[in-house]
Each structure stands twice: as structure tokens, then as C-alpha cells.
Amino acid sequence: MLNVLLFVVFPYVALAIGIVGTIYRYLTNQYSFTSLSSQLLENDWQFWGSTLWHYGILPTTVIHLAGFTVPKIMAALHSTPEMLYLAEVAGKILGIMALVGVGILLYRRLVSSKVRTVTSPVDWIVLALLFGQVLFGLILAFGYRWGAAWFLHTATPWMASLATFQPAPQYVTALPLAHKIHFLTGFLLFALMPFSRLVHIVTFPTSYAWRRLQLVIWTRRKAAQ
Amino acid sequence: MKIRSQVSMVFHLDKCIGCHTCSIACKNIWTDREGAEYMWWNNVETKPGVGFPTQWEDQEKYHGGWELEDKPKNPQLKLKLQNRLQTFANLFSNPAMPTMDDYYEPWTYKYGDLFNSPLGDDQPTARPVSRVDGKPIDIKSGPNWDDDLSGSNIYAVNDPLLESMSDDDKRRLFSIEQLFYFYMPRICNHCLNAGCVAACPSGAIYKRAEDGVVLINQDKCRGWRMCVSACPYKKTYYNWATGKSEKCILCYPRLETGQAPACFHSCVGRIRYLGVLLYDADQIPDAVRVPDEQLVQRQREMILDPNDPSVIAAAKESGIPDGVIAAAQRSPVYQYVKEWELALPLHPEYRTLPMLFYVPPLLPVLNSTQENGAQRVEAELFSSLEKARVPVRYMSRMLSAGNDEVVLKSYRKMIGVRIYKRAETVGDVTAEEAADALAQANMTAEEAEAIYRLTSLPTYQERFVIPPYSREGDIEEIYDPQQRKAESGFGKSQGAHRGL
Amino acid sequence: MKHKSEIRQLLIVLFLTAALAGCEGAPSESPRAASIKEVSLGNAENGRQLFMGYAHFENEGPPCMGCHSVGDNGILGGGALGPNLTNVTTEKTDDDIISVLSNTGIVISPVMLPIYRDDPLTPQEQADLLAFMKASVGERETNKEWLVFAVSVAGTLGAALALGIVYRHRLRSVRRIMVEKAEKELR
Numbered sequence: 054m055l056n057v058l059l060f061v062v063f064p065y066v067a068l069a070i071g072i073v074g075t076i077y078r079y080l081t082n083q084y085s086f087t088s089l090s091s092q093l094l095e096n097d098w099q100f101w102g103s104t105l106w107h108y109g110i111l112p113t114t115v116i117h118l119a120g121f122t123v124p125k126i127m128a129a130l131h132s133t134p135e136m137l138y139l140a141e142v143a144g145k146i147l148g149i150m151a152l153v154g155v156g157i158l159l160y161r162r163l164v165s166s167k168v169r170t171v172t173s174p175v176d177w178i179v180l181a182l183l184f185g186q187v188l189f190g191l192i193l194a195f196g197y198r199w200g201a202a203w204f205l206h207t208a209t210p211w212m213a214s215l216a217t218f219q220p221a222p223q224y225v226t227a228l229p230l231a232h233k234i235h236f237l238t239g240f241l242l243f244a245l246m247p248f249s250r251l252v253h254i255v256t257f258p259t260s261y262a263w264r265r266l267q268l269v270i271w272t273r274r275k276a277a278q
Numbered sequence: 279m280k281i282r283s284q285v286s287m288v289f290h291l292d293k294c295i296g297c298h299t300c301s302i303a304c305k306n307i308w309t310d311r312e313g314a315e316y317m318w319w320n321n322v323e324t325k326p327g328v329g330f331p332t333q334w335e336d337q338e339k340y341h342g343g344w345e346l347e348d349k350p351k352n353p354q355l356k357l358k359l360q361n362r363l364q365t366f367a368n369l370f371s372n373p374a375m376p377t378m379d380d381y382y383e384p385w386t387y388k389y390g391d392l393f394n395s396p397l398g399d400d401q402p403t404a405r406p407v408s409r410v411d412g413k414p415i416d417i418k419s420g421p422n423w424d425d426d427l428s429g430s431n432i433y434a435v436n437d438p439l440l441e442s443m444s445d446d447d448k449r450r451l452f453s454i455e456q457l458f459y460f461y462m463p464r465i466c467n468h469c470l471n472a473g474c475v476a477a478c479p480s481g482a483i484y485k486r487a488e489d490g491v492v493l494i495n496q497d498k499c500r501g502w503r504m505c506v507s508a509c510p511y512k513k514t515y516y517n518w519a520t521g522k523s524e525k526c527i528l529c530y531p532r533l534e535t536g537q538a539p540a541c542f543h544s545c546v547g548r549i550r551y552l553g554v555l556l557y558d559a560d561q562i563p564d565a566v567r568v569p570d571e572q573l574v575q576r577q578r579e580m581i582l583d584p585n586d587p588s589v590i591a592a593a594k595e596s597g598i599p600d601g602v603i604a605a606a607q608r609s610p611v612y613q614y615v616k617e618w619e620l621a622l623p624l625h626p627e628y629r630t631l632p633m634l635f636y637v638p639p640l641l642p643v644l645n646s647t648q649e650n651g652a653q654r655v656e657a658e659l660f661s662s663l664e665k666a667r668v669p670v671r672y673m674s675r676m677l678s679a680g681n682d683e684v685v686l687k688s689y690r691k692m693i694g695v696r697i698y699k700r701a702e703t704v705g706d707v708t709a710e711e712a713a714d715a716l717a718q719a720n721m722t723a724e725e726a727e728a729i730y731r732l733t734s735l736p737t738y739q740e741r742f743v744i745p746p747y748s749r750e751g752d753i754e755e756i757y758d759p760q761q762r763k764a765e766s767g768f769g770k771s772q773g774a775h776r777g778l
Numbered sequence: 779m780k781h782k783s784e785i786r787q788l789l790i791v792l793f794l795t796a797a798l799a800g801c802e803g804a805p806s807e808s809p810r811a812a813s814i815k816e817v818s819l820g821n822a823e824n825g826r827q828l829f830m831g832y833a834h835f836e837n838e839g840p841p842c843m844g845c846h847s848v849g850d851n852g853i854l855g856g857g858a859l860g861p862n863l864t865n866v867t868t869e870k871t872d873d874d875i876i877s878v879l880s881n882t883g884i885v886i887s888p889v890m891l892p893i894y895r896d897d898p899l900t901p902q903e904q905a906d907l908l909a910f911m912k913a914s915v916g917e918r919e920t921n922k923e924w925l926v927f928a929v930s931v932a933g934t935l936g937a938a939l940a941l942g943i944v945y946r947h948r949l950r951s952v953r954r955i956m957v958e959k960a961e962k963e964l965r
Contacts, residue, residue, distance in 0.1 A: 083497035083498070084496060084497050084520075084522075086500070087499075087500045087501045087521050087522075088501065088521070089501070089521035090501050090502075090503060090516070090521060091518065092371065092372060092375050092377075092503065093375065093376075093377060093378050093503075093516050093518050094377070094378055094410065094518055095377075096375060096377045096949075096950070096951075097950075099371060100371045100373075100945065100948060101938070101941075103370045103371045104370050104371045104941050104945070105937075105938060105941070106370075107369075107370035108370070108937070108941070128840070132831055132834075133830075133831055133832060134830050134831060134832075134843060134851070134852035134853075134854075135852075135853075137831070137843075137844075137852075138852065138853065138854045141854075141926070142926065142929050142930055142933060143933075145926065145930035145933075146930050146933035146934050146937060148930075149930055149931060149933075149934040150934050150937055150938070153934065153938075166411040166413055167378075167408075167410050167411045169411070170410055170411045170412075171518060171519065195923065195926070195927060196858065197857075197858055197859040198855075198857050198858045198859070198923075198926070199843070199844050199845075199856075199857045199858075199859075200859075201844075202840060202841070202843070202844020202845065202857060203840070203844045203845050203857065203859050205840065206840045206844075206893045207889070207893070210892065210893075210896070221892065223888070223891070223892050224892045224893070226888070227887075227888030227889045227891075228859075228889060229859075253500065256480070256500045257369075258365075258366075258369075258479035258480050258481075258500065258502070260481065261362060261365055261366075261478075261479040261480075261481070262362060262366075264481055266475070266476035267471065267472070267475055267476060267485070267562075268475055268481060268483065268484040268485065269282075269484065269485045269486075269487045269559075270484045270485070270486060270487060271486075271487040271488065271597075272486055272487075272488060328953075328956070331952070331953070332952045332953035332956060333952050333953075333956065336952075339949060339952055340949065340952075341949070371945075371948075373945050373947070373948035373949060374948070374949045375949060376949060376952065377951055379951050379953055379954055380951065380952045380953045418957075419953060419957075431960070431964060432956075432957055432960040432961065432964070433960075435960070436956050436960060507949075
């Protein structure tokens with residue numbers, strides 16, 4: 054019963070809150086739809102924290118998503134032990150980068166009074182959760198190797214079952230506690246997205262890759278339309 | 279020919295008294311808010327000096343503006359900051375982001391302590407506290423910290439423009455009777471090829487086609503801060519409280535209601551002129567790719583004669599209203615920039631095509647004799663009456679991308695006007711000498727008279743020729759003005775509360 | 779709608795996640811345990827190939843080493859999510875092991891149950907794996923966790939170093955450095 058609540062109901066609720074809330078906030082409060090950069094106020098730790106964090110967590114997230122969406126390809130990528138080791142070490146490097154990065158970000162927020170000034174309570178919650186999430190991710194990676202392999206046969210079918218509305222929590226309910234915490238925190242963070250600065254994830258400016266550089270707008274003609 | 283209109287500006291540096299009234303007018307209207315305290319959309323710098331933010335002219339540090347590709351054949355323009363791909367790599371930590379210390383940390387004083395301190399032996403004091411975190415601070419810098427050359431052995435000597443000067447010129451900075459300085463008020467240049475617009479990953483910055491004002495859409499801005507880095511003039515600022523970038527909006531709400539921008543309106547020395555320029559937007563790509571020494575001339579070529587019938591016809595074709603064309607015909611900026619070629623763009627070598635132009639300062643004559651006898655370019659030019667205080671090298675480095683001749687031409691005219699008027703009103707100069715000065719500057723007595731009039735005796739209406747915006751009609755169609763009461767302005771239709 | 783592109787981006791990601799996740803195949807055949815006769819025909823070398831993933835299971839089930847370790851397999855060893863199986867055949871009966879492998883008996887692993895119910899092992903594969911486990915009894919066990927950790931930390935330091943080099947020209951404090959330098963020269 055608890056398992057159904059945690060691994061079926063909660064993920065659906067979290068996804069619904071995350072998606073609906075994010076779209077709602079986007080439509081109603083564009084102005085706040087960013088992360089609040091504090092690079093102007095503190096730039097020494099920010100460089101190390103932010104680059105290590107983002108360069109670590111972005112590929113990690115993409116790899117997780119790829120594991121959910123294209124498990125066959127991901128399985129083929131580590132079909133022999135040697136390739137598995139390579140994938141694992143690469144993943145662990147990214148994970149440690151993210152952990153060190155988020156640790157630095159947490160540290161600078163704690164010690165710099167200027168950065169603390171621009172920190173909201175939600176920022177603390179999100180930052181702490183992210184730190185915990187990455188920490189547990191690394192506990193799984195190091196304590197329960199080889200995640201690259203079992204991920205595709207535990208978390209992936211579970212996520213697939215959720216996506217096809219045929220929930221099968223049994224894929225994950227027998228896993229150790231650390232796994233469960235990692236899974237649940239992931240959904241919790243997703244649910245927190247519309248209530249925090251995490252919305253900046255969907256503002257990634259892809260269109261800059263092709264937009265023309267100079268923008269000239271006729272406000273009058275636009276208004277007349 | 280694609281004609282656009284630009285509300286353009288001239289600052290006459292010879293008239294600036296460095297009173298900072300413009301800065302305060304702007305501050306009181308626009309940047310007296312949390313997160314914006316450190317911003318000075320309008321600031322006045324003492325030159326030589328390091329400016330605001332510190333050494334902003336050193337693009338090897340700040341990476342602002344554009345540069346031509348380093349190849350002989352058909353070089354393309356690219357942002358000095360980064361290419362498109364690098365933009366994505368640099369999103370997470372902007373590698374050319376000035377920190378608050380490079381501007382200054384805004385502060386206030388604990389005035390309450392003066393009244394609320396308990397009885398004691400010492401006089402209570404109002405200690406300075408940071409406007410960011412409220413902690414007591416030791417004030418180490420400010421927006422005009424090196425005003426009037428204060429601390430020149432720390433600040434003025436580190437002016438990036440001094441690199442190009444001779445040791446003799448540099449020495450003059452420290453000899454009491456020969457030193458020179460002047461004031462340089464700066465606002466956003468509302469460039470035609472703006473670096474900030476090009477660098478914005480979100481596409482939030484745009485140029486209004488009607489008047490050329492460059493604005494940041496506060497809803498679309500995602501706070502990546504690339505505009506802050508890409509603007510070579512460092513005239514976009516990051517608001518640390520709202521997470522958005524902000525910049526000078528040329529007081530467009532005032533312009534739209536027929537008033538001059540606050541900094542123009544309040545200018546005590548009446549150094550500021552505002553008017554419409556018509557220019558050919560199709561020429562922009564070529565104009566920004568000419569060699570440094572041709573940049574000023576090429577920019578002038580883009581600016582079109584509003585009295586030329588073919589230009590008028592093309593302007594109408596491009597959708598420019600008659601009222602704007604009429605305003606362009608009376609534009610004082612057109613006269614200073616194009617007709618008289620007196621006013622020059624600030625740092626054209628950044629290749630952003632700035633549309634704020636400066637008349638270089640002539641400064642009082644140097645009354646001591648030249649004891650070192652050093653030969654300078656300008657020595658012969660000003661030999662009769664004037665001795666230039668400001669080395670031409672310095673001015674050309676600032677206003678003509680190093681082309682001395684452009685600055686000299688402007689100076690010759692100014693001296694011509696001075697000698698001409700002195701012959702007329704004081705009489706210690708002969709008419710022949712005056713005619714000779716005019717001939718040297720290649721101008722007529724009528725032109726000298728016109729320059730004198732617009733420089734010394736202009737009325738409010740002559741200084742600010744604001745085109746009719748007819749915005750009331752557009753706005754009424756969409757909004758009920760009553761609904762818009764008590765809003766924060768600058769394109770934002772709700773109170774600037776960030777919320778989450 | 780002004781900012782369509784960002785919403786579109788979000789929807790595409792969500793759609794892809796849902797659509798591709800739905801592509802997982804259904805169970806291919808019903809599981810069957812290996813008989814005693816079949817067990818006796820097990821080949822330890824085949825079992826090792828299957829265990830380590832060099833050879834693929836007929837029904838595409840995941841190789842065992844993702845979660846288990848048997849003796850000295852691979853330069854960095856086998857997995858650690860499940861128990862180490864080096865000496866498992868001395869602790870458990872063949873029936874129990876076959877029961878876990880086939881999901882048919884009394885002893886069942888709750889983690890493996892859903893995985894190998896979808897992609898069951900054939901009796902021959904079960905026999906080969908059992909033979910491999912029997913052959914490995916007493917082998918020295920690989921424990922290279924420290925090596926994995928050390929390599930990962932070294933890699934992280936390398937990545938940080940690379941970032942530091944790429945961004946070595948990043949803008950640092952201009953004013954403070956300038957003033958400190960000038961003041962030092964004046965002194």
C-alpha cells in the first residue's frame with residue numbers, strides 16, 4: 054500500500070504538479086521565470102561551483118533521460134564489461150563534478166552575506182535537496198555498482214510503466230532504501246520546479262543558435278495588428 | 279535603401295561642467311530601487327580616469343563590442359565576447375562578468391543612530407552600511423571615485439587610453455600647470471549594431487524601429503547577463519534583486535509625451551542635444567567592416583540628408599511618418615554630426631555604431647610656455663592663439679578610432695569659430711586672422727555663425743527636437759490608460775516584485 | 779503566444795520521454811526451470827560469457843555482472859547491487875539457485891523477479907550459469923572499489939583542471955587588482 058502511494062501515486066502527483074505548475078507559472082508570471090544569478094555579487098566560487106555543477110549535472114540528467122527513453126541504445130553502449138567500466142567511470146566523474154559543484158554553491162551561499170541576501174527559503178530547500186540527490190546518486194553508483202546496467206532493468210521499466218499508465222512498482226520496491234530515496238527525491242524536485250528557481254531549466258535559450266543577431270521591432274505596427 | 283529613424287544625441291564636452299545633475303536626475307527617476315542602486319544609466323566620468331566600471335575601455339579585460347576576423351579577405355564581424363556556440367558553453371558562469379566591486383558597492387548611512395543612540399561621552403555617528411547586505415562597510419570606491427582627477431596617481435594613470443600616448447603627454451598629467459582633464463557624461467549609445475542585442479541568448483533586447491531606442495523586455499530577459507559583457511560601454515547592468523538586466527531607456531515615456539529625457543532636461547551646462555537622424559539600415563553590414571581609420575567617415579555616410587527629396591521619398595516608402603521627417607530636418611544632431619562634422623562617436627572601433635556623438639573639448643588655453651619644447655602633432659595647428667591642452671592623440675583614441683585627422687578637423691572648426699567670434703566681439707584679433715582661421719577650417723562665416731548660435735545660444739526647442747510619437751492613439755486602442763495607474767514603468771506592466 | 783518556443787521545447791521533451799518509454803517489449807515466452815538432466819549439461823565457459831555479457835541471453839535479459847560478482851571477473855570486478863556469488867553454490871542448493879534464475883520455485887529474488895519474468899532465461903542458460911558458479915568456488919574475489927573511486931576522483935580533478943584552463947582568461951576583479959598594484963608601486 055505504502056509502495057503504491059510512494060511509487061505510483063506520488064510520481065503521478067509530482068509530474069502533474071511539475072508540468073501544470075510550470076506551464077501555469079510561465080503563462081502567468083514570465084517575469085519571475087528565471088534563476089536569480091548572484092554572479093555579480095560573488096564571482097570567485099561561483100565559477101567553480103556553477104560550471105562544475107552544470108557540466109556535471111546536465112550530462113547526468115541527459116543520461117538518465119536516455120536510460121528511460123532509449124534503453125536499448127544505452128544497453129548497447131555498455132554491452133561488454135570494458136565498455137561498462139568506461140561508462141561507469143565517466144558517469145561517476147560527472148556525478149562527482151556535480152556533487153563538488155553543488156557543494157561549492159551551497160558553501161558560497163552559506164558564507165557570503167551578499168549571496169545570502171538574495172537567497173529565498175525555497176532556494177535553500179532546493180539546494181539542499183539537490184545536494185542530497187546527487188549524494189545519494191553517488192552512494193548508489195559506488196555502493197551498488199554497476200548502476201549503468203541495473204538502471205535499465207529497474208528504474209527504466211518502472212518509468213515506462215508509469216508512462217504507459219500501467220504502473221509496475223514491483224520493479225523498484227525491492228531495491229535498497231538508498232535507491233528509493235534517490236527516486237523519490239527526484240520526483241520531489243520535479244514537483245518543486247514551478248515553486249522554485251528550477252524553472253530556469255526550461256528556459257535554455259536554444260533559439261539563440263539560429264536567431265538573427267540584431268532585433269528591430271516596430272512597436273507601432275505590432276500594436277496596430 | 280531601407281531608411282530608419284533614430285533619436286540621436288550630441289554631448290558638447292566643451293560645455294560640460296561636471297556637475298552630475300544629469301546622473302542624479304536619472305537616478306531619482308529610474309534606478310533608486312533595490313538591486314539598481316549601483317547602476318548609473320547616466321554617469322559622468324573625469325577623463326583621464328578609469329571610468330565606471332573601472333577601466334571599462336579595456337576590452338582585453340572586458341571583452342565588449344565587436345572585432346573583425348583576423349583574415350585579409352572579406353573579414354566578418356564577430357562579438358569579442360564569444361561566438362554562438364561559446365554562448366551556450368558560457369551560460370553557467372559568464373566569463374566576462376564584472377563583479378559589483380568593479381562598479382562599486384552601494385551604501386547608505388545608519389542615520390537612525392544619530393537620533394536613537396543612548397546618552398554617552400561620544401558624539402554618535404552614522405556609519406556607512408552596504409545597500410546589499412546591510413553590513414557595515416569600509417567605502418573603497420564609488421561611481422565617480424576619481425572625480426576631478428582625485429587619486430590620479432592610482433586612477434588617472436591607469437586610464438586605458440593613456441597607453442597610446444607619449445611619455446611626455448603622460449608626464450603632463452602630473453605637472454600642475456599643464457595637466458588636463460575634462461568630463462565625459464555617458465548614457466547608453468543606442469547603437470545601430472548593438473553588442474547587447476546580438477549577445478542576448480533569450481532575444482530579449484531589441485531596438486525600437488520608430489526611434490531606435492534599445493530596450494530590454496523584462497519578461498523575456500532570463501538574466502544570462504551576456505549583454506552586460508557584450509556592451510563595450512558597460513551600459514547594461516544586472517539587477518541583483520530581480521535577476522534581470524536593465525539599461526538606459528532614453529526616458530522613452532518622456533519622449534513619447536514630448537519631453538526631453540531627464541538627463542537632457544536637467545543639464546545645467548546645456549551641453550545636450552537630441553534630434554532625429556535618418557539612416558540607411560542596408561549600409562550597416564558594410565559600415566561596421568571598414569578599417570578603423572574610416573569608421574567615423576563611413577558612419578557619417580550612412581546618415582542621410584533629410585532635405586534631399588529622394589531621401590524623403592525613400593523614407594516615406596520605409597514607413598517613416600511625415601512628422602518624423604520634419605523633425606529630422608530640424609535636428610541639431612544632424613547639424614553637429616553630418617553638416618558640420620563636429621561631433622564624433624565614442625569609441626567607433628568597438629564597431630557598434632553608437633548613436634551618441636561627442637563634440638571634443640577644446641578646454642581653456644594653456645598659459646604656460648612649452649618649456650620642454652617637445653614637438654606634437656597639434657603644436658603647429660594651434661600655434662597662433664590656442665594651445666591644445668588635451669593631446670590630440672588622446673582624443674582620437676577616444677572619438678575616432680585613432681584617426682587624428684578626424685579630430686583635428688573638428689578642432690579646426692571650433693577654433694575657427696572662436697577666432698571668428700573673438701574678432702567680432704573682442705576685437706584683439708584682426709579680420710584677416712579670423713578669415714584665415716575660417717579658411718584653415720574650411721568653412722564659411724555663415725557656418726561659423728550657425729555653429730556659434732547652436733553652441734552658445736540655443737533655446738530648449740532648438741536643443742531638443744523630439745519627433746511626434748502619436749503614441750496616445752496606439753495605446754488607447756489596446757489599453758485603458760486608467761488601468762495602468764501606479765505601475766512601475768519601463769515596459770513592465772506589473773509591480774516589479776519577483777515573488778518566488 | 780509570445781514565447782512559444784520554450785513551451786514547445788518542454789512539451790517535446792515530455793512527449794519523447796513518454797513515447798519512447800512506451801516502446802518496451804512484452805514478455806517473449808513463459809519461464810521454465812532447467813531440469814536435472816539439463817543442469818548436468820551446463821557449460822561453465824558459456825556461463826562465464828553469459829554472466830559477463832560477452833554473450834547475450836536468448837531473450838535479451840540483462841547480463842548478471844551488472845549486479846553480481848563471481849570471482850575475478852573483469853578488471854574492475856562485477857556488480858554489487860546483488861550478493862556476491864563466488865561461493866554461492868556451497869551455500870545454496872542447486873534447486874534454490876535454479877529457482878531464482880527461472881522465477882519458478884520457492885526461493886525468489888524480488889528484484890530479479892520482474893526483470894527475468896519479462897526476459898526469462900532458457901533452461902540451457904540457467905544450466906550454464908550454474909556450472910560457471912560451481913566452477914568459480916574458492917576463486918579470489920575482485921574488490922577494486924578503491925580503484926574505481928580513485929579513477930573517478932582523478933577524472934573529476936582532470937575535468938576541473940580543464941575548466942580552469944579553458945576559462946583562465948575569465949574576468950576577475952579589475953578595480954581591486956588595479957588599486958592594489960598602484961598602491962604597492964607608490965609605496
